[in-house]
Amino acid sequence: MENIKTFLSHFFVTGDPMIYGADASIALVSVAIVFVLTYFKKWKWLWREWLTTVDHKRIGIMYIIAALLMLFRGGVDALMMRTQLALPNMHFLNSEHYNQVFTTHGTIMIIFVAMPFIFGLMNIAVPLQIGARDVAFPFLNAVSFWLFFFGAMLFNLSFVIGGSPDAGWSSYAPYAGAELNPGVGQNYYLIGVQISGIGSLATGINFLVTIAKMRAPGMTLFKMPLFTWSILITSIIVIFAFPAFTVALALMTIDRLFGAHFFTIASGGSPMLWANLFWFWGHPEVYIVLLPVFGIFSEVIATFAHKALFGYVVMIWSMIAISVLSFLTWLHHFFTMGNTAPVNAFFSLSTMLIAIPTGVKIFNWLFTLNKGRIEFTTPMLWALAFIPNFTVGGVTGVMLAMAPADYQYHNSDFLVAHFHSTLIAGTVFGVFCGLHYWWPKMFGYLLNEKLGKWSFWIFMISYNICFMPMYFLGLMGMTRRMYTYPAGLGWGPINFIITIGAFGMGLGFTIMAANIIWSAIHGKRDTTGDPWDGRTLEWSTSSPAPEYNFAHIPVVSTRDAFEAMKEEERKGVKRRQLPFEPIHMPNNSGIPFIMSAFFFVAGFGFVFEWYWMGIPGLIGIVICLLARSFVYNDHHHIPTDEIERTERAAGRFS
Amino acid sequence: MAASTLTESEKRKNMPLEYSTEEGDLRIVGFWIFLAAELVLFSTLFATYLVLQSHTAGAPTAKDLFKINPVMAETIVLLVSSFTCGLGTLELRRHNTKGLIAWLVVTVILGLAFIGLEANEFYSYAVHEGAPLSSSAFLSGFFILLGTHGAHVTLGIFWVTAIIIQLAQRGITAVTARKAFMVGLYWHFLDVVWIFIFTAVYLTGLVI
Numbered sequence: 001m002e003n004i005k006t007f008l009s010h011f012f013v014t015g016d017p018m019i020y021g022a023d024a025s026i027a028l029v030s031v032a033i034v035f036v037l038t039y040f041k042k043w044k045w046l047w048r049e050w051l052t053t054v055d056h057k058r059i060g061i062m063y064i065i066a067a068l069l070m071l072f073r074g075g076v077d078a079l080m081m082r083t084q085l086a087l088p089n090m091h092f093l094n095s096e097h098y099n100q101v102f103t104t105h106g107t108i109m110i111i112f113v114a115m116p117f118i119f120g121l122m123n124i125a126v127p128l129q130i131g132a133r134d135v136a137f138p139f140l141n142a143v144s145f146w147l148f149f150f151g152a153m154l155f156n157l158s159f160v161i162g163g164s165p166d167a168g169w170s171s172y173a174p175y176a177g178a179e180l181n182p183g184v185g186q187n188y189y190l191i192g193v194q195i196s197g198i199g200s201l202a203t204g205i206n207f208l209v210t211i212a213k214m215r216a217p218g219m220t221l222f223k224m225p226l227f228t229w230s231i232l233i234t235s236i237i238v239i240f241a242f243p244a245f246t247v248a249l250a251l252m253t254i255d256r257l258f259g260a261h262f263f264t265i266a267s268g269g270s271p272m273l274w275a276n277l278f279w280f281w282g283h284p285e286v287y288i289v290l291l292p293v294f295g296i297f298s299e300v301i302a303t304f305a306h307k308a309l310f311g312y313v314v315m316i317w318s319m320i321a322i323s324v325l326s327f328l329t330w331l332h333h334f335f336t337m338g339n340t341a342p343v344n345a346f347f348s349l350s351t352m353l354i355a356i357p358t359g360v361k362i363f364n365w366l367f368t369l370n371k372g373r374i375e376f377t378t379p380m381l382w383a384l385a386f387i388p389n390f391t392v393g394g395v396t397g398v399m400l401a402m403a404p405a406d407y408q409y410h411n412s413d414f415l416v417a418h419f420h421s422t423l424i425a426g427t428v429f430g431v432f433c434g435l436h437y438w439w440p441k442m443f444g445y446l447l448n449e450k451l452g453k454w455s456f457w458i459f460m461i462s463y464n465i466c467f468m469p470m471y472f473l474g475l476m477g478m479t480r481r482m483y484t485y486p487a488g489l490g491w492g493p494i495n496f497i498i499t500i501g502a503f504g505m506g507l508g509f510t511i512m513a514a515n516i517i518w519s520a521i522h523g524k525r526d527t528t529g530d531p532w533d534g535r536t537l538e539w540s541t542s543s544p545a546p547e548y549n550f551a552h553i554p555v556v557s558t559r560d561a562f563e564a565m566k567e568e569e570r571k572g573v574k575r576r577q578l579p580f581e582p583i584h585m586p587n588n589s590g591i592p593f594i595m596s597a598f599f600f601v602a603g604f605g606f607v608f609e610w611y612w613m614g615i616p617g618l619i620g621i622v623i624c625l626l627a628r629s630f631v632y633n634d635h636h637h638i639p640t641d642e643i644e645r646t647e648r649a650a651g652r653f654s
Numbered sequence: 655m656a657a658s659t660l661t662e663s664e665k666r667k668n669m670p671l672e673y674s675t676e677e678g679d680l681r682i683v684g685f686w687i688f689l690a691a692e693l694v695l696f697s698t699l700f701a702t703y704l705v706l707q708s709h710t711a712g713a714p715t716a717k718d719l720f721k722i723n724p725v726m727a728e729t730i731v732l733l734v735s736s737f738t739c740g741l742g743t744l745e746l747r748r749h750n751t752k753g754l755i756a757w758l759v760v761t762v763i764l765g766l767a768f769i770g771l772e773a774n775e776f777y778s779y780a781v782h783e784g785a786p787l788s789s790s791a792f793l794s795g796f797f798i799l800l801g802t803h804g805a806h807v808t809l810g811i812f813w814v815t816a817i818i819i820q821l822a823q824r825g826i827t828a829v830t831a832r833k834a835f836m837v838g839l840y841w842h843f844l845d846v847v848w849i850f851i852f853t854a855v856y857l858t859g860l861v862i
Binding site for chain 2: 136201204205206208209212214239240242243244246247248250251254255258259260261262264266267268269270273277280622626629630632
């Protein structure tokens with residue numbers, strides 16, 4: 001009895017009223033979900049339509065829902081930190097709890113918000129933009145999603161079971177090692193992130209093949225939409241960066257679980273090796289979450305300036321240059337950790353070089369706006385706000401790139417302000433922009449413009465209230481990851497302003513969530529499939545796009561293919577109505593979900609070093625792989641009369 | 655457009671069976687890209703090993719442990735298995751199901767022999783010589799680099815076996831041909847990795 005009691009008090013996180021509150025709310029929400037699904041008899045629907053789907057559009061929607069939920073959790077973490085720092089000597093969080101909160105905030109925002117949000121948008125838009133019926137490997141696509149999902153769930157479980165990691169999102173050795181950081185928290189980080197990372201690698205391979213091999217006839221590489229180009233380049237970065245992270249995470253897991261000495265101080269281990277391996281992935285990762293939003297902004301700015309993108313080819317070559325340079329700058333994350341001067345000089349220069357292609361892109365966006373017929377829709381507002389706000393982040397990045405000066409900035413709030421300027425003004429503005437832009441294509445109705453603009457202005461202004469003062473706070477000497485500070489240093493008022501900004505961003509996000517709910521009920525239907533007068537092929541099909549995307553695969557002759565088609569129509573060229581042909585589609589499958597659930601079970605077992613649970617989990621994974629190998633009946637044909645019915649219902653066949 | 659798809663399928667007619675459908679083509683390209691990712695994975699492990707090679711921390715060194723004979727045996731067994739796997743692909747091109755299955759069975763047996771030899775080598779280091787992976791950074795690097803390769807070979811044995819069963823059930827079709835071809839790529843890749851292990855780990859370790 002006593003044993004069970006001790007076990008439970010270690011197994012569940014205890015002793016903090018906020019955690020008990022979270023326990024209760026998690027239990028209530030779970031019960032509510034189970035009740036609603038049972039009451040409305042929706043279990044079968046959930047399984048058949050969503051959990052087993054291999055449709056890229058549905059997978060994209062699931063990615064975005066999960067990313068928004070994770071954004072909520074990461075955002076609550078941020079608000080907790082800002083509450084703690086609002087005034088000197090606050091006692092809202094203790095130091096241990098604060099460390100856990102900044103660790104989960106960083107990890108969740110990068111791995112479980114930024115990446116899945118982008119993967120969601122690319123799942124929705126890329127196959128439609130290139131005139132394809134699905135991605136190259138629809139089954140693998142579902143595997144990717146469920147691995148991300150169960151990885152994220154495993155990571156989030158740490159908060160109520162066993163305890164959260166507290167070594168920062170970069171998880172530096174030796175602090176993250178078993179000796180200095182016993183317990184399960186760090187295992188959760190290593191294994192949760194590992195599982196979702198495997199999914200990310202598969203997504204990279206999937207989209208590279210999709211874009212390389214499945215473009216509509218006539219769409220040569222230099223006729224592809226810019227967003228598709230950005231995803232092509234991002235996929236290549238994913239493929240070359242993620243395996244290094246896989247290895248780094250695995251090695252640290254082996255250090256912790258099996259007593260190896262890769263990153264320990266004793267027995268010849270090298271903590272610096274972790275820093276190198278982590279950032280060899282970590283820096284390209286920054287571009288994995290930035291290049292796609294560059295693509296989104298290029299689409300949105302061209303669409304709402306009603307002009308072809310200025311400098312299309314240069315835009316592409318700048319992205320390629322950035323992708324190459326992204327692998328050559330990792331060391332700038334630890335200029336101060338004792339490298340020789342020539343090494344620092346090399347990485348200082350390579351880092352500054354990135355400003356050149358990025359600057360080229362900024363000017364190209366500005367020239368696209370020049371003499372455009374600009375329409376200030378919500379997605380366009382996000383795109384326009386990105387340009388100046390992101391530039392601030394870029395310029396401060398060049399300041400940080402100067403190795404000697406970095407000794408001043410390093411680990412200060414100046415750095416924190418810098419990377420939030422790039423990741424919020426870049427990635428977050430970008431995914432919000434893409435969300436509003438592609439929303440009608442996903443659901444068939446538009447988000448409300450008025451609420452959209454309110455959420456934009458409040459979020460954007462609050463972002464500036466939050467992060468502009470933080471640069472000065474950093475220059476005044478406040479370091480990052482500091483859980484409290486004494487009065488009398490002059491930091492108090494600035495911190496208070498920053499906290500106001502943080503809550504303002506929370507308000508902006510809440511309005512956006514309200515907009516999603518309001519528009520689901522009252523949103524304006526998109527009956528044309530082309531609500532924005534778009535230029536690329538995703539707008540040529542109905543909204544939401546049918547299961548097979550295109551009844552006829554479009555034929556492309558120029559860039560901005562759909563704009564060219566509309567131009568022809570305006571000139572009175574009639575398009576021939578071709579007869580429908582049966583369409584070959586992949587079958588749904590439960591294996592991705594079940595296999596990823598086994599990953600979760602195995603992962604949970606290894607987190608607690610319960611091999612009786614971990615090893616059967618691994619065996620389950622292998623059985624799922626073998627089971628899939630023996631599936632031969634994996635596709636079906638949509639008959640022509642069904643296509644005809646669908647097209648007629650969408651008003652596209654008479 | 656109809657004309658272009660016609661030439662597309664015409665073009666595929668003259669291709670080897672595994673490339674004869676669009677799906678097969680896509681998957682083989684995807685698999686090559688997967689192998690590129692695997693290359694990065696092994697490169698990271700090699701880099702780690704080479705960095706930690708000299709960090710022996712008083713535990714047995716490469717020179718103390720490595721003996722050329724068992725290593726040569728492992729090398730020959732694995733290289734021959736790659737050769738027999740290649741002969742299998744040759745039979746695949748000749749549409750000879752029995753020949754293909756026979757060579758794949760030989761490949762699996764050689765793979766098992768390799769795993770047996772490697773397990774024996776690991777056992778002798780970890781138990782007889784008292785040098786398990788927890789004794790030094792060098793040994794951690796050694797066991798994990800070779801262990802990752804060995805785990806790949808083990809997975810490959812399961813995979814080849816599954817494909818042998820499917821070939822026995824269905825004979826050579828566009829789908830089974832593609833599967834047999836892909837597992838061949840995988841097997842040869844592991845061979846290439848072994849050549850680097852032989853050079854960078856064993857030969858270097860025996861000399862330095």
